[in-house]
Amino acid sequence: MNNMSKTVTGKTRLNLVVAHMLEARSLIDALALQATESRPYKLFSNEQGLNLIVCGNGKLAAASATAWLAGRQHPQPAPAWLNIGICGHGAAALGSGLLVNKISDASSGASFYPSPWSGDQPSTALITVDQPERDYPEACAYDMEAAAFWPLASKLSGIDLVHCFKIVSDNPEHGLEKFAEAQVAALFDQQLPAILKLIEQLQNRASEQQQLHAAPEACEQVLDRLHFTVNQRLQLLDLGRRFKALDKLPLLSRYCDQFNGGAGQLLSELRGELDGKS
């Protein structure tokens, strides 16, 4: 299992929100996650930027754990979030792994729309209920967390980097009364390749966004060395972006490394370089 974790590359953060320890176990093993906190939530992490929090059942638990995890992390421009868990389903076969394409909150009537995924992973609509659904009135998934997790996490990151993945544990043919907790590990193991692929793709997607917006190192260094007002800092970062886009980072470094004047003068010289000779 640990070999699979090697496919998850990059240090861009991806936060996994899982309701129950039974659901978390396979992921912890597969991703080589280490326990880092036990209270108020069990939290597991690895050096590849993955964090897994065990939030407990229900909307309130999911929302509070998501907020708690975000609050203790150093801000990152585009962290990815993924809620993984078992669900009931009105039509899908037991063990199916499904991305969620629409989340409806049964109690409020609100609907949320995670962005469609480009891959071939099947998807489903989902209704988040306050109590386990035993009748499956609609041909969709039923869970107890997504309607709280998704709107909150998408505010913390962006709509396109927040997803829910559900594994069908019960359906009209195999109702909740036939479901045994011991089955959870097997359901997760069966879907592990799909989950790991999703994690890799989502983390890569977030990483691309992060790299796009990363300031050039030369800018970071000169910001540490010279005093810039907030406005000057923004100007420097925009000029840094332009040097980077024009493939002129070595030139930017030469300007920044050798510069001993004030911030205003540096900005003026950088601007002259870009606007004067283009």
Next chain:
Amino acid sequence: MFSAIYIEQALQAHPRVREICQRYPQVPVITCSHYGEVFNRKAQNFRLQKQAPALILAQKQGEMVLPAPAGYGFEQGSGFYFSHMLNCLYDCRYCFLQGMYRSAHYVLFVNYEDFREQLLAHFQSQQSASVYYSGYDCDSLAFEPVSRFCDYFLPLFAEHPQATLELRSKSTQVRKLLEYEPLDNCIVAMSLASEASAARWEAKVPALGKRLDALQRLQQAGWKVALRFEPVIAGDRIIEEYQQLFRTVFEKLDVDALHSVSLGEFRMPSGFYKQIVRLYPDEALFAKPVQTEQGMTALAGGGETLIRELESRLHDFIQPHQYYRCA
């Protein structure tokens, strides 16, 4: 082709919606109350969505026929536009739609009958000839196999010769047009850029040669064809590149039969430009020096001098009455 199809609940039984869904049985269908729930949300990433756009089938409400922006089209009476679609199948890096919309998903308004009603009322309210542009928020022809836009709207304009329809496009989808008798009051306007510009900034757009073939077939069938050389993006070899483009284009087409030819510089509202820079900070085009005047951003180094020079080259091929400058 689409990552998903969103359908407004009220339209689930709409014949056009059913037909489109039948065409894509493998694509997940997601219902929503109103297309804005998906399309207009904050915190969307146009660039990420462009990798796997969805199709949203919706109903357009309110005013559907609006005054065209000043200088958008040719001077042949008042100008108006109507948008049966938002966003475009192509992925042109310079396109202002990236800055105007929060989402890259395609919205297709399927209530053509309502457009028809408003267009008819509009035709009647006009004292003189008017022009109606359908390609302001989308490509007029690229989506034809799905939208069947021409099938519905060409007969409408055929019955109202005082109203001119401009189909603005970068597409080679002219098969449907060729099935019809040419309309005297319909102009197919092709947007063209130099091959160097197209290679750098026009992802997914058909090659110049194929587009010229399509235009040639239209001309031979009797359709009125127009050329829109825009957006002109200033660069070191721009004059040479456009000189070559003009030669290629005017060798292929019947110049005397061209309805109109225009040139337009790369420029857009500053707010859109800033939004696009946020989406594509790594794009060299958006690292070039710009100048902003009266809320519009354009590349420095272009401007009046460049456009005049290109106009001068253009006039070696066309008659002055065929030309207008796009604002």
